[in-house]
Amino acid sequence: GAGVSQSPRYKVAKRGQDVALRCDPISGHVSLFWYQQALGQGPEFLTYFQNEAQLDKSGLPSDRFFAERPEGSVSTLKIQRTQQEDSAVYLCASSSQRVGNTEAFFGQGTRLTVV
Amino acid sequence: AQSVTQLDSQVPVFEEAPVELRCNYSSSVSVYLFWYVQYPNQGLQLLLKYLSGSTLVKGINGFEAEFNKSQTSFHLRKPSVHISDTAEYFCAVTPQTGANNLFFGTGTRLTVIP
Numbered sequence: 278g279a280g281v282s283q284s285p286r287y288k289v290a291k292r293g294q295d296v297a298l299r300c301d302p303i304s305g306h307v308s309l310f311w312y313q314q315a316l317g318q319g320p321e322f323l324t325y326f327q328n329e330a331q332l333d334k335s336g337l338p339s340d341r342f343f344a345e346r347p348e349g350s351v352s353t354l355k356i357q358r359t360q361q362e363d364s365a366v367y368l369c370a371s372s373s374q375r376v377g378n379t380e381a382f383f384g385q386g387t388r389l390t391v392v
Numbered sequence: 393a394q395s396v397t398q399l400d401s402q403v404p405v406f407e408e409a410p411v412e413l414r415c416n417y418s419s420s421v422s423v424y425l426f427w428y429v430q431y432p433n434q435g436l437q438l439l440l441k442y443l444s445g446s447t448l449v450k451g452i453n454g455f456e457a458e459f460n461k462s463q464t465s466f467h468l469r470k471p472s473v474h475i476s477d478t479a480e481y482f483c484a485v486t487p488q489t490g491a492n493n494l495f496f497g498t499g500t501r502l503t504v505i506p
Contacts (some may be wrong), residue, residue, distance in 0.1 A: 319496030
């Protein structure tokens with residue numbers, strides 16, 4: 278596609294529910310990133326994939342967060358047993374570069390609200 | 393480790409006036425520097441970046457920024473703002489080697505007043 282696509286754009290979950298957020302990167306981009314942006318804050322890194330390999334998951338806040346990219350293209354961020362503090366915008370970015378990330382393209386994000 | 397500080401959380405400015413949004417960073421290694429803009433309910437759009445060479449970089453929409461290594465700053469400027477520049481602006485860095493992810497500041501909300 279022309280850009281990074283994320284779905285759904287908005288998600289309301291009851292506390293304790295599991296959610297899955299999808300990211301379709303730009304075709305051919307090897308690098309894929311997930312960020313979490315809390316209200317009034319800058320994005321914070323969650324995890325990084327190079328093709329299907331998850332090379333860095335140091336930013337995942339708890340073991341309730343899980344991300345995958347099984348075929349090296351579409352990625353899914355899953356949050357189990359959602360809590361109110363998980364409410365945020367989740368941004369996905371992709372890049373054609375393997376190292377020295379200087380060309381990241383962002384999707385519009387998924388706004389997750391946990392009630 | 394890297395960190396980015398944007399001291400001004402909100403900057404109101406009149407239309408056609410100049411504006412400067414401040415950004416300072418801290419890093420133990422050399423970094424690349426970026427400014428992104430975020431319009432309401434949108435993702436992040438790259439305004440400009442500094443990789444190497446001339447310390448004055450020009451970006452889209454008439455914005456420019458100057459890298460100052462001694463002051464570890466990368467301030468964003470525009471000589472004359474428009475109503476359409478109202479948005480959230482984020483400064484970010486990424487290390488030139490090692491980690492690939494971006495480290496963002498907390499953002500500056502620019503409001504252009506007619």
